[in-house]
Amino acid sequence: MRFIADMMLGRLARWLRLYGYDTLYGVEDDDEILRVALAENRVLLTRDSGLTDRAKKLGAEVILLSSNSLEGQIEELKKHGLEFRELFPASARCPKCNGPIRPVGKEEVKGKVPESVYERYDEFYVCENCGQIYWPGRQWKEMLRIDEKLRRV
Helix, strand or coil, rough: CCCCEECCCCHHHHHHHHHCCEEEEEECHHHHHHHHHHHHCCCEEEEHHHHHHHHHHCCCEEEEECCCHHHHHHHHHHCCCCCEEEEEEEECCCCCCCCEEEEECHHHCCCCCCCCHHHHHCCCECCCCCCCCCCCCCHHHHHHHHHHHHCCC
């Protein structure tokens, strides 16, 4: 399932990407969101009932979310049949740009990450689209803690 999330759902969009869901985000104009949703056969995620009504009239698939919290939004999506499997990096997409992420050898990131990171870690991943490099550091551990919480909702 592929998504386009409106501007109210940035945090959810990043997490959906980490779970491997192709999720567009950052389109500000509602008309453009609807055009992209229809043209690319994407499910529109929104908290806007007016946008939901417009999408339905045009024949777009839409999920209207009522919760303002990430946990509540994940719970609602689970009720729509979404699965939240293993988190990053198995099938993850870049939380910044939605590009695919792939594992890379340590030597490929030499000079592209701080020297202390290069010396401390052996596991690295890179976004094939924007080039962002990821490793299992402090933020990664926090992400895994949140993931554990999200999968329990």
